Amino acid sequence: MVKKRVTLADVARLAGLSSTAASMILTGRPDTRLSAEAHERVHAAAAQLGYRPNIAARALRTDKTRTIAFISDYVATTRFASGLIRGALDAAEKANHVMLVLETGGEPAREVQAIEAALDRQVDGIVFAAMRSREIFVPDVPANTQVVMLNGTSAKYRNSVLADEFAGGRAAVEALLARGMGQQIALIGHNELAERGLFRSETVEKRFAGIRHAMEEHKLAFVAEESCWEWEPHHGYELVRKLLKQGPKFTALLCLNDRLAFGAYQALAEAGLRIPTDVAVMGFDNDELASYLRPGLTTVALPHEEMGRKAVSLMMGDDEPREHLIDMPLVVRGSI
Amino acid sequence: MVKKRVTLADVARLAGLSSTAASMILTGRPDTRLSAEAHERVHAAAAQLGYRPNIAARALRTDKTRTIAFISDYVATTRFASGLIRGALDAAEKANHVMLVLETGGEPAREVQAIEAALDRQVDGIVFAAMRSREIFVPDVPANTQVVMLNGTSAKYRNSVLADEFAGGRAAVEALLARGMGQQIALIGHNELAERGLFRSETVEKRFAGIRHAMEEHKLAFVAEESCWEWEPHHGYELVRKLLKQGPKFTALLCLNDRLAFGAYQALAEAGLRIPTDVAVMGFDNDELASYLRPGLTTVALPHEEMGRKAVSLMMGDDEPREHLIDMPLVVRGSI
DNA sequence: TCCTCTTGCTAAATGGTTTTAGCAGTTGCA
DNA sequence: TGCAACTGCTAAAACCATTTAGCAAGAGGA
Structure with a gap:
């Protein structure tokens, strides 16, 4: 409890060598000419004393701390942040960083x-993570500090990691069509303003662009579109009630996220419609919710953990510095 | 981008004083005898150069880093961790720590x-956070390193923060009874092994002890109890189906967490039973889910954010070192 | 023999801050 | 006048690791 820190000097003393020698040996310098015996003695001494280098002291000389920063706008307001953090944490640990x-x-x-x-x-x-994808403003940082954008982009820094929303949007439509039941598709959650860029959210834009692209490829149009600003369950509930009351008949429902789909389930159940028999439902994000629903919600997953991992490994220089798109896997459950 | 760090020596030089003087002034030492003019000059110089102290260098002398560690078993596997982290982060930021x-x-x-x-x-x-409350083993740490247990306890360290599960358990029962509809209460999720301590989980034990205590106070017994190992939605679904098929009639259902309650909702809906008219439902945790359900689920909240905040403020010495219990507020929604 | 290389190692400087010890010069008091 | 106390400041050590420059001894070659 009260024991003092063991320093490099202690190790050197016990090994009967200078701290220069101890430092070189412990940091594994390649071209040193110290004897095999010296190596052995130093390692033994370090092990015996339980030596751990003082990182602050080392940082003073080397400017390396084996520490990275994860700066995000919201950590937990959106439940997704924790996925990003977990992935990042995992990659950091593997690279021996904190x-x-x-x-x-x-x-x-x-x-x-x-x-x-x-x-x-x-x-x-530094990893800059944005919960809502957008252009992130980043002040100047020292030249030797790596910067990676996670779920966002920046004019200044080219290293970034994003979900491949365009492909994800297409995948959702393709999945509905592949089941042969998607001829009359209704869409909820799209927001025209977002698409026009007034309320800038690249995520939504690209996701929707992918969806539209796939529809056009198949020469299809939505039988109904209901949009709203926020995408919480009760919005989904209300939009679907509205659709059922006054809209045209639809056999498939594409929800721009899983929370909307959750509300949609409730409204469909109230109306006595069965999923997927009467209506197929499809969501986005692979929210925890999706697996709880009955039947399970088929969805296009946001690969948060993978994105977090990639951001850190990119920071470690494991891949070329550019914009990296991460696949959004289709998670098939009982709803289509 | 390429500019070098500004050091204390730079500031001192610009102010025309020694770095000793600059250090004393900038760290706000109380009993120094430096002139008012010196203070002014140093502050002006620091501001002009945008001086920021090098924390590693400072740590070398003072052993203080204004940094704390949050070590947990799982960060995101349970969605609760992010609440703890957010609370802790918030308190840390307020105390000017990272x-x-x-x-x-x-x-x-x-x-x-x-x-x-x-x-x-x-x-x-260091904050040690356990996602499942239990006795945590913690190795020795230096005497000047504070340790706080979060959502767990340790024989060695007395500083700990826990949810007041006993009171929470009582509150749940009281809430059901207060509505005058809780005379035939069924319980799902309790696990006898856990109670006997074989699978040690203090959380569950205390929560259940509080529930039992309240029941005894009112001279009531559960009309049915179904237990299971894990508490996921589909377990709740199955247990309630079982209850409905073979069990006695019940007018209130106490679920040991909200996820079970989620499954219970599904089973009740299938059976054509209405909430709360036919059956009142009550959960624990105040999971995000609880607000999504229709009707909203009444639940006893786990105050994670508050707990995280308390743990850090305890570490800062804002309160006496002992076990601190945090209130579990009752969140009333439409299900009772 | 002399010179150069190599081998195996170390002294000392370095990084940026805090802190201890102490130095001039002035004031206060007897 | 003599001495203590105060005022306003600074030199240098300390924290701990890394790194540069270089030393002494032995080997090898001419």
Whole structure:
């Protein structure tokens, strides 16, 4: 409990060598000319004393901390953030790094603070994660600090990781059509303003673009479209009730996320419609909810964990610096 | 981009003073005798150069890093972890600290690694968070490193933060009875083995003890009890189907968590029973799900954010070191 | 023999901050 | 006048690891 830290000097003393020698041996320098016996003695001494290098002291010389920062606008408001974090954490651990997590709430003042706090601690790199994809503004950082955008892009930094929303949108439509029951598809959740870029959200834009592209390829049009600003279950519930009351008949329902689909299930059940017999339902995100529903909701997954992992491995220089798109896998359950 | 770090020496030079003076002034030492003019000059110089102290260098002398570690078994497997993290993050930010997040998966080897990684970086304190409450084993840490247990306890460290599960259990029963409809209560999710401590989970034990206590106070017994190992929606679904098929009639259903309640809703709906008219339903945790259901699920909330916040503020020494119980608020929605 | 290379190692500088010890110069008091 | 106390400041050590420059001894070659 009270024992003092073991320093490199202690190890060197016990091994009967200089700390220079101990340092070189323990850091595994390649071209040193120290004897095999010296190596052995130093390693033995280090093991015996339980030596652990003081990272702050090392950072002072080397400017490397084996620490990265994960700065996001919201950590838990959206349940997805934790997937990103977990993936990032996993990759960081594999690369023998630790991760500082910072939350900004999207407020510029806190963003600046978070970045400064990270730089003060000389992190080796920063992952900027946005819960809603958008252009992220990032202040200058020192040249030797890596920057990766996660679920967002930046004009200044080319390293970024995004979900392949366009392909995902197409996949959803293809999945509905492949079951041979998707001739009369209704869509809920699309927001025209978003598409026009007034309320900028690249995610939604690209997802929808993919959907539209697939529909056009098949020379199809939606039999109905209902849009809304937010995509919570009760919105889905209300939109579907509206569709059922006044809209045309539909045999498939494409929901722009799983939460909308959740509400849709409730409205369909109330109306006595069976899934997938009467209506096939399809969502996006692979929210935890999707597996709870009866029947299970077929959905196009947002691969958050994979994205987090990729962002960190990109930071470690495992791949070329550019925009990386991560596949959105189709998760097939009973709803189509 | 390429600009070098501004050091204390730079500030001192610009102010025309020694770095000793600059250090004392910027760290706000109380009993220094430096002139008002010196103060002014140093602050002006620091502001002009945009000086930020190098935390690694400072840590070398002071052993304080304004960094804490949050070590948990699972970050995102349970959706609750993010609540704990968010609360902790919030409190840390308020106290001008940053947080290192580490995940161990409950594996002892990774636990040791995580602790060492944290100590190598000279964190000021460590929060050990367990997703399933239990006795946590914690290796020795240096005397000046604070330790707080979050959602778990440890023989060695007295600082801990737990949800007040006993009171929560009572509150659930009281809430059912208060509505005057809870005379025939069925319970799902309790596990006898857990209660006997074979599969040690203090959370479940205390929650159930509170429930039992309240029942006894009112001289009531459950009309049926169905237990199971895991508490996922489909378990709730199956247990309730079983109850409906072979069990006695019940007018209230107490589910040991919200996910079970979710499954219960599905089973009740299939059987044509209405909530709350035919059966009142009550859950625990205040899972995101609870608000999505129709009618909304009344539940006893696990105050994760509050717990995370408390753990960090306890670490900062804002309260006496002991076991702290956090209230579990009753969240009333339409299901009772 | 002298010179150069190689081998195996170390002294000392370095990074940026805090902190201890102490130095001039002035004031206060007897 | 003599001495203590105060005022306003600084030099240098300390924290711990990395890295540069270089030393001493032995080997090899001419």
